[in-house]
Amino acid sequence: MEYPDHLKYTEEHEWIAVDDDVVIIGITDFAQKQLGDVVFVELPEVGDVLESGKPFGVVESVKAVSDVYAPISGEVLEINEDLPDEPGLLNTSPYEDGWMLKVKLSDPDELDELMDADAYQELVEEE
């Protein structure tokens, strides 16, 4: 299982890459393993405004359909256009090619509530 050090993590098993006030969001290696083979991804549209804790999209695997919750609040700047056509990217490359959204933060303080790689790894190992 991979836990890249430069990322932040949530209890909902998402990762966030922070670059000043712009973040990139995806789901973690653990999340994709739990889901199994992903067959469908639904993302918001560019310009949509995310509210922390509310669902922003849907990931469907052969096992289940799951909401994906916004780890932070902000406006969607860009989405990964490849994902809807190639949902398997979430399985093969969760931290790189399987990224989901690029979002402009509206409340940078929300980042303080996220976990670092060590804390997240601990959480996963407890599950």
Add this chain to the structure above:
Amino acid sequence: MMNQARGLVLDELLLFERSRPGRIGYSLPEAEVPEVLPDAELLREEIDGFPELSEVDVIRHYTRLSTWNYGVDTGFYPLGSCTMKYNPKINEVAARLEGFAAVHPRTPEPLVQGALELMYLLERDLAEVSGFPAVCLQPAAGAQGEFAGMLMIRAWHQARGSRRHKVIIPDTAHGTNPATAALCGYEVVPVATDGLLSLEAVAAVMDEDVAALMITNPNTLGLFEGQIREICELVHQRGGLVYCDGANLNALMGISRPGDVGIDVMHFNLHKTFSTPHGGGGPGAGPVGVGERLLPFMPTPVVVKKDDSFALDTDRPQSIGRVKGFYGHFGILVRAFAYIRSMGGEGLKRATELAVLNANYVRARLEGSYHLPHQQRSLHEVIFSEAGLANGCRTLDVAKRLIDYGYHPPTIYFPLVVQGALMIEPTETESKQALDDFCDALLAIAEEARETPEKLRDAPVRPRRRRLDEVQAARSPKLRWLPDQDAAEE
């Protein structure tokens, strides 16, 4: 190609593949009037590859397929959450009585007194079982019963001028509940549980924006919500109502009445608890039991008794109106009534006790070999997780291997709150011998997972088709046959 039998295992071509040019399945007599061709623009375009077949080709095709069907009449069907109990054939005899089977829904009331009386009595019986003052038989299935119930709750709030817009749903509720709430225009407030919903968890989110709580009891883990009475009181105190998903009523029937603990409205699944066929074998039925507060809002028409005759009452100004054409799936109502009256009150109670006993027997035999995520006492169904399966075997592997042992697999990967759920609901209609055979198969599979895990990973090996590629099927489904598609792929 001509004869597809291989021993006793049939293989079946698609009708498209069986087609031969010029073969027909009908012959019309010579027309006695001049032929008239419609305008060219009205003619349908030729369909490429449209099958040409004789009557016997078509009959054999569908008859062969029908013999592959797996149902509760052919074997044990332990599908958790679905309650695949045996449907006694006396139900079918009753539904085929000419006075029920041939009655037309527009027949004047004086000529269908028997049908109206049956509906009236069934409403009374369901009311007695559930503890609600009234029951509406119209909804076509459980989900529509939920919908009707939530529309009544919305109408109640609207009549009071309330603008509440949220509905609380615990993570142990049935999956249709959030969809129903959303369809009725409500925002869903999810509540995480550790298996049972606590009063504190409800108190934390029950504010003046919340119109209702939707709860499944026993919940989808098969656990009885022990604080249900206190939870109902709290929701009522704070101005909300309580919807109960009654899909699991087969675990309470004759023992506990949802209407007595403060539930305001609940649907029944006649095709679960009251032994009528599930979809495919016939339409379902999802009547709703309605508490005092919601009586004025019940769907119309309502069957009423005047002196010694029965009539349909539509004069209910606050009603949410009709939710289904005519009076619901009447044939299903007849079957449920036949079941209730042939079982009797004591029989229904005994069915509940045996359903719970059977599930707990399976639990006791498998505990130790399969991981039990919730230790609380379960009722009519039992859920194991995939934790502890040896050599990384998964729930899917167990399910596929069960097919080799001759069983329809149980529900898997539901409920979502259990990792790799294996959800078994044996129902009361199985004998101890049937349960032992099934448990022996599951115990043998757990042993195989330890000793020869490849047997699970390769399963199923005995059916005509091996393990299907679910990922490929979901990512690039082929939804229709195309001419020469096989040739094009080769």
